[in-house]
Amino acid sequence: MLFSAAKHGVTVLSTTVGCLKEYLSIAEDYVYTCEPNPESIEKGIENIITDSTKAELKAKGKLFTDAFVNTFSWSTIIEKVIR
Numbered sequence: 001m002l003f004s005a006a007k008h009g010v011t012v013l014s015t016t017v018g019c020l021k022e023y024l025s026i027a028e029d030y031v032y033t034c035e036p037n038p039e040s041i042e043k044g045i046e047n048i049i050t051d052s053t054k055a056e057l058k059a060k061g062k063l064f065t066d067a068f069v070n071t072f073s074w075s076t077i078i079e080k081v082i083r
Contacts, residue, residue, distance in 0.1 A: 006068035011052075011061040013044050027067035030060045 002023055005012045014020055015036040024031050034044035048057070070076065 002068070003072075005061075006065045006072075009058075009061045009065040011048075011057045012064060013041070013048060015041070023068075023072075026071045027064045030064040030067065 002012065002014070002020070011030075011032070012024070013032040013034065014024060016024060016033050017036045021033075024033060032044055032048055034040040052060075
């Protein structure tokens with residue numbers, strides 16, 4: 001799901017369970033996180049709707065994509081493997 005969001009440049013709301021926290025930490029200023037329970041997810045959606053404009057969400061989606069691609073692209077991974 002995160003890779004699809006990054007591919008399409010959309011803003012992300014996610015819990016930080018499992019390895020998600022590790023993937024999201026590279027773009028923590030551009031994603032929305034919540035606890036893995038219905039109340040927290042509901043509050044997260046509500047905050048996004050009331051506190052963000054469409055332009056802000058698009059900008060965060062673009063910044064998320066840039067950070068994600070720069071960190072997890074094949075060329076970046078290959079460079080790290082070679083080093």
